[in-house]
Amino acid sequence: MKTVGIIGATGYVGAELLRILLNHREVKVTALSSVSFKGQDINSIYRNFIDKTDLVCDTIDDVLEKAEVIFTALPHGLSEGIAAKCIAAGKICIDLGADFRLSSEDEYKFWYERGFSHPELHKESVYGLPELNKEKIKKSKLIANPGCFPTSIELGLMPLLKNSIIDTKGIICDSKSGATGVGRGLGLSSHFPELNENFAPYKIGAHRHTPEIEETLGAMADDKVTVTFTPHLLPISRGILSTIYCNPKEAVDLENLYKLYKDFYKDQPFVNILPLGETACTKNVRYSNYCHISLHLNHRKDQIIVVSTIDNMLKGAAGQAVQNMNIVLGLDETEGLTFISPAF
Amino acid sequence: MKTVGIIGATGYVGAELLRILLNHREVKVTALSSVSFKGQDINSIYRNFIDKTDLVCDTIDDVLEKAEVIFTALPHGLSEGIAAKCIAAGKICIDLGADFRLSSEDEYKFWYERGFSHPELHKESVYGLPELNKEKIKKSKLIANPGCFPTSIELGLMPLLKNSIIDTKGIICDSKSGATGVGRGLGLSSHFPELNENFAPYKIGAHRHTPEIEETLGAMADDKVTVTFTPHLLPISRGILSTIYCNPKEAVDLENLYKLYKDFYKDQPFVNILPLGETACTKNVRYSNYCHISLHLNHRKDQIIVVSTIDNMLKGAAGQAVQNMNIVLGLDETEGLTFISPAF
Amino acid sequence: MKTVGIIGATGYVGAELLRILLNHREVKVTALSSVSFKGQDINSIYRNFIDKTDLVCDTIDDVLEKAEVIFTALPHGLSEGIAAKCIAAGKICIDLGADFRLSSEDEYKFWYERGFSHPELHKESVYGLPELNKEKIKKSKLIANPGCFPTSIELGLMPLLKNSIIDTKGIICDSKSGATGVGRGLGLSSHFPELNENFAPYKIGAHRHTPEIEETLGAMADDKVTVTFTPHLLPISRGILSTIYCNPKEAVDLENLYKLYKDFYKDQPFVNILPLGETACTKNVRYSNYCHISLHLNHRKDQIIVVSTIDNMLKGAAGQAVQNMNIVLGLDETEGLTFISPAF
Amino acid sequence: MKTVGIIGATGYVGAELLRILLNHREVKVTALSSVSFKGQDINSIYRNFIDKTDLVCDTIDDVLEKAEVIFTALPHGLSEGIAAKCIAAGKICIDLGADFRLSSEDEYKFWYERGFSHPELHKESVYGLPELNKEKIKKSKLIANPGCFPTSIELGLMPLLKNSIIDTKGIICDSKSGATGVGRGLGLSSHFPELNENFAPYKIGAHRHTPEIEETLGAMADDKVTVTFTPHLLPISRGILSTIYCNPKEAVDLENLYKLYKDFYKDQPFVNILPLGETACTKNVRYSNYCHISLHLNHRKDQIIVVSTIDNMLKGAAGQAVQNMNIVLGLDETEGLTFISPAF
Structure with missing residues (x-):
């Protein structure tokens, strides 16, 4: 069973990732990080997790150490450096922010007012829309999860x-x-x-x-x-x-x-x-x-x-990220994601 | 003070017309009609009117008899005949349905699957968008209130x-x-x-x-x-x-x-x-x-x-109808309509 | 026509007061104050007021100078001093905060963790529930508008x-x-x-x-x-x-x-x-x-x-305050307040 | 793997039962019934089920024949007869209506204006609040699922x-x-x-x-x-x-x-x-x-x-019914029910 960590676990996307992953049968969440809530139980911040998990918000380095698959759910500009560490350590990084979504650095500069800090990584990263890029995703260790x-x-x-x-x-x-x-x-x-x-x-x-x-x-x-x-x-x-x-x-x-x-x-x-x-x-x-x-x-x-x-929050963020993880890890693409919408 | 009547008073548009007109200082609502609620107090159907009005739902003929300005708030196809009676009796008719909105009978047939029952009236009716047709509205006795x-x-x-x-x-x-x-x-x-x-x-x-x-x-x-x-x-x-x-x-x-x-x-x-x-x-x-x-x-x-x-319901229906009435009657265009939106 | 001012005009209660008073036929709003938005057009803060008023947010002293009736819509503890100035200047003060609602200073201390700063005013103030205290309100210059x-x-x-x-x-x-x-x-x-x-x-x-x-x-x-x-x-x-x-x-x-x-x-x-x-x-x-x-x-x-x-916001705050003002000024109790609820 | 059927599958409670049971790993839904939608695909009525199930709405008798565990989600008065057939056939019946919730027939008559049609069944039925009656539920074949x-x-x-x-x-x-x-x-x-x-x-x-x-x-x-x-x-x-x-x-x-x-x-x-x-x-x-x-x-x-x-709809109806089914069948009480609330 693979170990998984979430960097930026107390934002909505991070909390939603945790919610899905706690019921995923093939991976185990071993670490979370949060700048604002460091040291606090995640279940004290989101009471839907009461009695469901004892995970505590840790530092980014703790997450990098304790998990093999890393989800980054951060404002743009903060994921490139973390992704570099993941790749260097042979880990899988799935970024839910915007850092790796654009291949054109010019466009990125125009819209985000900053360039790429790790241009070399952008050659490895794959745009994680499974219906478009499934084969590439299978072989990648750095996934840019699409915008909603x-x-x-x-x-x-x-x-x-x-x-x-x-x-x-x-x-x-x-x-x-x-x-x-x-x-x-x-x-x-x-x-x-x-x-x-x-x-x-x-x-x-x-x-x-x-x-x-x-x-x-x-x-x-x-x-x-x-x-x-x-x-x-x-x-x-x-x-x-x-x-x-x-x-x-x-x-x-x-x-x-x-x-x-x-x-x-x-x-x-x-x-x-x-x-x-x-x-x-x-x-x-x-x-x-x-x-x-x-x-x-x-x-x-x-x-x-x-x-x-x-x-x-699901196909537009956390769900698609888990779908990408399933593909990368060679699991059933739908594991943890079969929940049917309650239409009312 | 002009007398005003509403035909179709228990639908949402009719009830909204009544609400505006009860606070209008230059006209008086003297009759309402409703097929479904004939004989009932309007304030028993819409409790926001409790202690504000004693008007009772009457027949269409009662309204035609008791009021000088007639609002028709009915499904399409039902207003043409009523409008004809209004015009014959020298009354003003403001129709909030679709019967007089289109000048092309062909288009009307295509979309509504019926023709005009009173084609001659369509030459007199004016499309009641005041910002487009204010001068024509002033001179008209038959106004087609626009769709929302x-x-x-x-x-x-x-x-x-x-x-x-x-x-x-x-x-x-x-x-x-x-x-x-x-x-x-x-x-x-x-x-x-x-x-x-x-x-x-x-x-x-x-x-x-x-x-x-x-x-x-x-x-x-x-x-x-x-x-x-x-x-x-x-x-x-x-x-x-x-x-x-x-x-x-x-x-x-x-x-x-x-x-x-x-x-x-x-x-x-x-x-x-x-x-x-x-x-x-x-x-x-x-x-x-x-x-x-x-x-x-x-x-x-x-x-x-x-x-x-x-x-x-206001500029898209009942409010615009009252605006049209104000114009036709030569009143201040804004009478009864100065309510400022409560933004929260 | 009496002049009216609102202290704390950019909070929800203040903005709601302004909305009602702009359509009141017997008083004129001449001044507003706001600490956070000083110098700004109120209609740039609440766009429902666009083209309805040119009032600009001023200081408290400006309001005290320009208006005969003063509404204070402030957090507790801030109205007593302003009320004292109003009374000294022979003006009417209607406080929508909690400062004058309790007659017992002990209870006030227990729940608000501070005493009365102007105890003498509390002998003059009247609890402004018109259905309970209408006669007292008529004779008062300092009204404690009840909580919602x-x-x-x-x-x-x-x-x-x-x-x-x-x-x-x-x-x-x-x-x-x-x-x-x-x-x-x-x-x-x-x-x-x-x-x-x-x-x-x-x-x-x-x-x-x-x-x-x-x-x-x-x-x-x-x-x-x-x-x-x-x-x-x-x-x-x-x-x-x-x-x-x-x-x-x-x-x-x-x-x-x-x-x-x-x-x-x-x-x-x-x-x-x-x-x-x-x-x-x-x-x-x-x-x-x-x-x-x-x-x-x-x-x-x-x-x-x-x-x-x-x-x-109405009978629970701004509407009741205007009702109190109407009573104090000897106006029709319902002036500016006859709006019927749009039930849908 | 046990077979399960839902009688009254197109009401909200029935549809919610189906939604949960489609992801339950220890039972298989084999039949649904609906009076109003007989012969129709359930996924054409509730589009959240598109491509998730091909089940068609059938008759009550079909459900009784095809399933070992029967959920009845019907207005009161309609379940007693069905429950009798289930018990006679050795099947398990979990009723989500009111028929078996009260043990006092007098109270039932007072509130529901009818008596028990199968009084003998009421001696066997158990009130299905697991936290109160778990041991009794384990041994029962007729469960009265509590009201919400x-x-x-x-x-x-x-x-x-x-x-x-x-x-x-x-x-x-x-x-x-x-x-x-x-x-x-x-x-x-x-x-x-x-x-x-x-x-x-x-x-x-x-x-x-x-x-x-x-x-x-x-x-x-x-x-x-x-x-x-x-x-x-x-x-x-x-x-x-x-x-x-x-x-x-x-x-x-x-x-x-x-x-x-x-x-x-x-x-x-x-x-x-x-x-x-x-x-x-x-x-x-x-x-x-x-x-x-x-x-x-x-x-x-x-x-x-x-x-x-x-x-x-969950602990107040369909979820609790599945919890009861799990207990009766000797399964893990939480199977199919571990979904964590998405708190936002």
């Missing part, structure tokens, strides 16, 4: 781009996310009386997931892809739903699109294509690692609308 | 279309509405455990507000306008927010757009343009008759994104 | 205590409040992902409204009253509902209780008694200044259960 | 009653439930715009869980127990929280109470006692089978307040 919005959009468009069905310019991604996406940090925008019963877009034209989306879609299309990406904040806890507008190169037929998607994802355990006539919704994937996709045309039948939905 | 989604989209795009700034083809309107939009009728999609913490689009490519949007935008542009319109249902009670994507004919500058909008709406008491850098959100217009609009570009600066938000 | 939980409980029990119907010992007040009660200050307990879909009591046996409740109920009963008061935090924005359990001294009849309540409150414009068989709920008073009360017995008919509900 | 409210209250009071610490008269149970408790049936009280942002008690003095609570608490105390039970409906999906007020026979000390509870429940895998100073909340048990209990005194230290919380 990008995961929903990339899974929604991959069959279209891989098959050159749509224009690669001007794809519109209107995405909506639940509030756990903001994390545990306090702010007026996530203060209950401000967000409850409210709805709005944010960071229009300025969200850092934009280059990740364009780069990954470009790799799928083997061409430059441009998107307009607009995230919105929903007054719900869980879920991302992306409504994606794209223009077919020639007239399309929904039945054929449906067959294309079903076939494309037939061996992927976490992607479900809804029957034509139905519409994907967040509740049916909530708290699960599944992605639901539905396919539509506008009323003139000249535009494809793809609706793609995931739980932002 | 169309109001948000039309106010958002009017300055761009009237000034020929954007392409008229392929405008994308990604709209989200609170659940009061579904009305008082029960259904699984508005059953609390199904909608709470859920989010999804609905009627993609098939929503009946589509032709209303295209027709009205076309009138603004004096050209054929095509849109892709996708409504979504939010798990909140109030508010519509439309995120509208359009392509400028030539490069635009946000400062200039802002000045254009400020100037365009300077005499309209219910449209507010947010300062650049801010984003419109539903909470700041909730329970009020105001529309908030914010202006944005995507990250490549080659696409305009307009965010337009209203309360679906 | 106490208002709901005191209105619920007043007819029973004034008529010696129930035991004065061991009354149980199980109260639930919406999240605007926590104010604008950030904290983990009001962080959206923590509070959403959550429910819990807080400060059991330790909430500072307890002595206010016991003292005011005691004055009603003309006897010592003891309560167990348990507040809970609801994942909604507005509303307080108190479920109050008390023991009748002898067998009671619901019909008689109902008549007693109806008669007791017949001249009070903001208290409504629901018909027997119905149950008060927060939605029907939301955003309004009304209190709804319903009366019940348990299944053995040996215990009275009173359900009393208000909007915590 | 009773489970929270009974677990909260059992240590006090078994140890004769409190008065058995006049216990007040102020309980609040999430909206999944109303089930899948439509009604105005669970129509989203009516329930959202609303809060109220219901069925005061008239809820059918009252006799179940009194009977079970009485069995614990070995004395007659009387309660006042008031359920409230929360605008959240999941969770029950009961705030329970009781009077100690003599002065109590919180430290001792805490030790008593910890010791009492030390061998019960699903009951957790929170450290003193903390308060139980619904979010930490949401979607899990755990019960969290916290202990408090009022400010005069003369009353005990117990806060007890569960997920109404």
Whole structure:
């Protein structure tokens, strides 16, 4: 049984990783770290863990020492150095931050206002979208776990781009996310009386997931892809739903699109294509690692609308990270992740 | 003081009309009708009215007899005959349904699967978007109160279309509405455990507000306008927010757009343009008759994104109807409608 | 027209006061103060005020100079000194904090860990529950606006205590409040992902409204009253509902209780008694200044259960303060406060 | 591997049972029944099951034939006959309705307005609260799964009653439930715009869980127990929280109470006692089978307040039913039920 550690265990992503891993039958969590809560029982910070674990928040070095697989759930810029130590020590590192998601350092500099501190690592790292890169992930020791919005959009468009069905310019991604996406940090925008019963877009034209989306879609299309990406904040806890507008190169037929998607994802355990006539919704994937996709045309039948939905904390973060770990370790890809969404 | 009646008073729109009109200082509600609750006190159906009114649900004929201004808040197909009686009797009719919104009978047939029963009335009726048609409304006795989604989209795009700034083809309107939009009728999609913490689009490519949007935008542009319109249902009670994507004919500058909008709406008491850098959100217009609009570009600066938000029950229905009544009666346009949104 | 000022205008209570007063026809808001936002337009902090007011946040002294009626909406301990200045200058002061709510300095010391800084003022101040003290309020220049939980409980029990119907010992007040009660200050307990879909009591046996409740109920009963008061935090924005359990001294009849309540409150414009068989709920008073009360017995008919509900920000804070101002100034008690709750 | 069937599979409780059982490693669901959806794929009714199961809704007789363990999730009055067939066929029946919860037929008649149709079965049936009756459950073939409210209250009071610490008269149970408790049936009280942002008690003095609570608490105390039970409906999906007020026979000390509870429940895998100073909340048990209990005194230290919380659909219904099945079958009591609540 492999030993696993979480660096940044008291943020929402870290806590969610722990929750999944405590019920994983093939690995054992042996160490956690937290700067803010060092020395404290994790179960005193998150009472859902009462009587479930006695793990105490430790230092980063403790985690590096005690575990063979390391998850880093940290703000961008903090994972590169830790990843370097993992690689040097022969350990596996799965980064849930943004440090290794972009291959272009120029783009990274533009959006994150800093360069790569360990450029050599970026040649080894693999973008951890299993449905795109499963074979590469199997052989890697450094995985860049995708962003939440990008995961929903990339899974929604991959069959279209891989098959050159749509224009690669001007794809519109209107995405909506639940509030756990903001994390545990306090702010007026996530203060209950401000967000409850409210709805709005944010960071229009300025969200850092934009280059990740364009780069990954470009790799799928083997061409430059441009998107307009607009995230919105929903007054719900869980879920991302992306409504994606794209223009077919020639007239399309929904039945054929449906067959294309079903076939494309037939061996992927976490992607479900809804029957034509139905519409994907967040509740049916909530708290699960599944992605639901539905396919539509506008009323003139000249535009494809793809609706793609995931739980932002599971398939959009901690769940996908465990999926990546399972692949790297050669385990059943679904171990620890078979929880079915409680639809109500 | 004019006498006013509401036909269909026990639906959400009817009840909201009554609520506004009870505090209106220049008119008096003298009659209500309801098929389902005939003979019952309205305050026994909606307990927010306890000790505020003794009005009893009556028949349609009673309302027609007792009031000079008639609001019809009915499913489509039921208002034309009532409007005919109003006009014949020299009364004012403000219809909150869809019967008079479309001028093209062909479009109406396509989307509503029935023709006009009183085609002659459609020559007299005016589309009651005050910011577009105020002078015509003043002279009319038959007002087609706009749909909720169309109001948000039309106010958002009017300055761009009237000034020929954007392409008229392929405008994308990604709209989200609170659940009061579904009305008082029960259904699984508005059953609390199904909608709470859920989010999804609905009627993609098939929503009946589509032709209303295209027709009205076309009138603004004096050209054929095509849109892709996708409504979504939010798990909140109030508010519509439309995120509208359009392509400028030539490069635009946000400062200039802002000045254009400020100037365009300077005499309209219910449209507010947010300062650049801010984003419109539903909470700041909730329970009020105001529309908030914010202006944005995507990250490549080659696409305009307009965010337009209203309360679906006020500016999107009952509030706008009262605004229309004020205009028709020559009253202060804002009478009964100055309530400021409680932002939290 | 009287001039009015708000000290502490950028907190939720202050902003709500401003919202009501901007639509009040008999007074004019001439000054606001805020320590945190000095020099800023209030409408830049709360965008619901865009184009509605140009008031700028000023200092406390500016407010004292520019207004005849002063509202203080501050944390406890900060109002006494300001009230002293108001009284010295012949102005009216309505305090929405806790400084003047308790007449017993010993109780105040026990619960607030400080004494009165201006004990002489406490002889002049009146507890501003209009339904209890209207005549005293008319003659006062210093009003202690009641707490939100106490208002709901005191209105619920007043007819029973004034008529010696129930035991004065061991009354149980199980109260639930919406999240605007926590104010604008950030904290983990009001962080959206923590509070959403959550429910819990807080400060059991330790909430500072307890002595206010016991003292005011005691004055009603003309006897010592003891309560167990348990507040809970609801994942909604507005509303307080108190479920109050008390023991009748002898067998009671619901019909008689109902008549007693109806008669007791017949001249009070903001208290409504629901018909027997119905149950008060927060939605029907939301955003309004009304209190709804319903009366019940348990299944053995040996215990009275009173359900009393208000909007915590209106009848529980800013609305009641304006009601007090109207009384002090000899205006119609309901001016500015006739807004009917939008029940959905 | 035992075969399992669900009668009433398309209600919320039935669907939740299926969800848990699909991930249970020691049993296999072989049949479902539904009157309303006969012949339909369960995954077409609940899309969270897409690609997870191909089970089709069948008749009751099919389920009785195909499964060894039968869960009945039906309105009261419908399970007795089915249970009789199960017992006759040597099968195990776990009833999630009310038919077997009360041992007194008189009480049943009073609250349910009908008598027992199979009185002989009531001698065999066991009240399935594992923490109270584990040994009896092991030997039984007919389990009456407890109601949701009773489970929270009974677990909260059992240590006090078994140890004769409190008065058995006049216990007040102020309980609040999430909206999944109303089930899948439509009604105005669970129509989203009516329930959202609303809060109220219901069925005061008239809820059918009252006799179940009194009977079970009485069995614990070995004395007659009387309660006042008031359920409230929360605008959240999941969770029950009961705030329970009781009077100690003599002065109590919180430290001792805490030790008593910890010791009492030390061998019960699903009951957790929170450290003193903390308060139980619904979010930490949401979607899990755990019960969290916290202990408090009022400010005069003369009353005990117990806060007890569960997920109404898990420990309050389907989870507890599976726990009972595990006990009856001699499996690990926690199999299929170790899911840890995602606290956000």
